[in-house]
Amino acid sequence: MSTFDELLKIAEKPKHFGKIDNATKEGMALECGEAVKVFLKIEGEKIKEAKFYGTESMLSKAAGELLMENIEGKKVEEVKKMEKEDMLKLITFELTPSKEALALLTFNALKEALK
């Protein structure tokens, strides 16, 4: 399967794409032509619900979906410790520099939300 088809599969119906009303935390990130906002509902120490919204490209959408899925249910402190490399590990296909920037968009928005 080509990267494009792989992305299409994940990005077509992302479960975590959308907004959360009364989110505990919100964060935003911009990259030339793309903007993403992350919404988090935090209960106690844990991230109960995570959503992202705004991006256009399948690559950032797919990366956002994989990240939101990964952090839901995790402890806030644990997610705060996530590094760029941890995010990139969630992506199974090869990332060139521009693709990496898109793949990190939601991650950067998440970092903003947890600042």
Next chain:
Amino acid sequence: MNIEKIRRDFPFLKRKMIYFDNAASSQKPRQVVEAMREFYYEHYANVHRGIHTLSEEATSMYEKSRETVAGFIGAKPNELVFTKNSTEGINLVAYSWALNNLKPEDEIVVSILEHHANIVPWQFACKKTGAKLVYLDINSEGVVPEKEYEKINRKTKLVSLTHVSNVLGTILPVEEVAKIAHENNALFLVDGSQSAPHMPVDVKKINCDFFVFTGHKMLGPTGIGGLYIKEGLAENLPPFLYGGDMIKDVQLYESFFANPPQKFESGTPQIAEAIGLAEAVKYLQGLGMEDVREHEKRLVSYAIKKLSSLRHVEFYGTKNIEMRAGVIPFNVQGFSATDVAMFLDENAIAVRTGLHCAHPLHRRLGLKSTARASFYIYNTEKEIDYFAGVLEKLKR
């Protein structure tokens, strides 16, 4: 123009890729790289200093390159300053002329079509001096309506326009604008980044005061460009960067500067790059710029025809080929521009995606982003057929 012969000069084509990202940067023919290699291996030394053989050879080659490149745009050698690129050329005018001449009641006129390189330096100059930045608007085809030029008036001190839009390909009527600017005692700067590589340019015929262009978009190396300053203007402009090689005499607390263009070329210049650019110019002159333009007109007409037959593809800009260079921005229904560019890349086609350093223009057009195909001398109708075929697959 013998395209098959041209294609043999471009080694990158061995990779079987279709390169439609020429508005961002062009590929290089082996002649350009060979000229730079020969200079580095056989004639290299610093210029304008030392009487030894190598330095004299390097100086001759550097200054001969200035003659060649100046001639290409119809300028005299002493009217051409070698810069890093168009951006540096515009910044030179902003720092040297604008900061020293603008007053709060003055206006600079640009168009909404501009690349950031022809917006941001003027925002800076206006903030520093209190002058006002005025935009010429476009119609739905991406053409500046004649009435918009009435915004050029007695308050205008500089009109700074792109010759060709890097997004829509619109060609602006720069000769007419020069007349309007000069009738209002304003100076006229033309950003030729997208015109010099693709069509005949004669700065004397345009009658502009400044003309900037960049080497890497016209078969030349990166790191070299040109700024034409009309004779008589440069003498009164202060230097932009200060240091060595731009000097007549340096005393303890004061210095006397060299004549233009050297006054504006501080430090060791881009010698090999200038030689490479001159070789690129010779290559283009060998083809003939009229023929280069005709070839691109054919390609863009063909691409417009092909894309028009794809219902799921939307493209922008005027269909009047006389007013359009070889650039087509487009979108595919149901996909972002980045998706489209990624899909094309998987099919060995290089296009640019995003906002093409023209955020205000995209906002004006109501577009979040576009993919952009832009053509050059080595592109063919056959490549456009393949491109259209790949886009066809994105129909949902």
